[in-house]
Amino acid sequence: MSDRLLLATKNCGKIEEMCDLLRGLSRLTLLTHDDIPFADVEETGVTFLANALLKARAASLETGLASLAEDAGLEVAALGGAPGVRSARFSGEPVDYARNNALLLEKLRGVADRRGRFVAVTVLYLPGGRVFTTSGSLDGAIASEPRGEGGFGYDPVFVPVGETRTLAEFALGEKNLVSHRHRSLEAMIPTIEQLLAEGALG
Numbered sequence: 001m002s003d004r005l006l007l008a009t010k011n012c013g014k015i016e017e018m019c020d021l022l023r024g025l026s027r028l029t030l031l032t033h034d035d036i037p038f039a040d041v042e043e044t045g046v047t048f049l050a051n052a053l054l055k056a057r058a059a060s061l062e063t064g065l066a067s068l069a070e071d072a073g074l075e076v077a078a079l080g081g082a083p084g085v086r087s088a089r090f091s092g093e094p095v096d097y098a099r100n101n102a103l104l105l106e107k108l109r110g111v112a113d114r115r116g117r118f119v120a121v122t123v124l125y126l127p128g129g130r131v132f133t134t135s136g137s138l139d140g141a142i143a144s145e146p147r148g149e150g151g152f153g154y155d156p157v158f159v160p161v162g163e164t165r166t167l168a169e170f171a172l173g174e175k176n177l178v179s180h181r182h183r184s185l186e187a188m189i190p191t192i193e194q195l196l197a198e199g200a201l202g
């Protein structure tokens with residue numbers, strides 16, 4: 001029985017975070033695109049779940065391995081959930097975090113409701129087509145201006161509930177402990193452990 005799991009992402013930050021969380025699981029061999037190359041897929045889904053499924057399914061079909069993928073973004077209440085799945089390209093191509101943040105602040109200028117949340121959806125796709133999904137979120141508010149040098153994306157304008165600092169003012173380890181991505185991945189661990197115990201990952 002196989003105990004190999006392919007991380008279906010080419011994003012180094014995600015790979016590092018996934019490895020950190022999953023390397024404690026005995027009998028599990030984590031593989032990345034460095035070990036087994038796979039093609040990029042276009043993220044054409046209209047939900048995080050659809051995009052995570054697209055990525056996990058494509059990598060699994062191409063390699064024959066159990067594959068884990070994740071999709072995430074920022075939802076802002078006053079913008080009806082935007083930028084959502086368009087988070088990376090909110091202000092157009094090429095992806096530019098500073099321009100995205102400037103556009104977000106512009107759209108929220110004078111808006112009292114600053115509520116936002118990061119959402120992450122994780123999909124585990126097994127050869128044969130069994131699918132497992134988990135999600136995680138982090139509630140917060142959009143700041144009035146960017147602050148902090150750490151993190152990426154919308155971190156400089158996002159203040160988690162109960163905090164005064166933006167996520168870009170958190171230490172990296174500190175952010176990872178509360179992040180939507182961490183919560184979503186962590187929720188997948190019992191499923192992976194169960195599949196390992198059953199020898200059902202491969």
Ligand code: IMP
Nearest residue numbers: 071072073074087088152153154155179
């Ligand atoms: P991805 O699908 O996880 O690559 O995320 C898509 C986009 O959502 C990123 O390009 C960022 O703009 C935004 N995003 C996702 N997670 C985070 C985060 O933890 N902090 C800041 N921005 C994020």
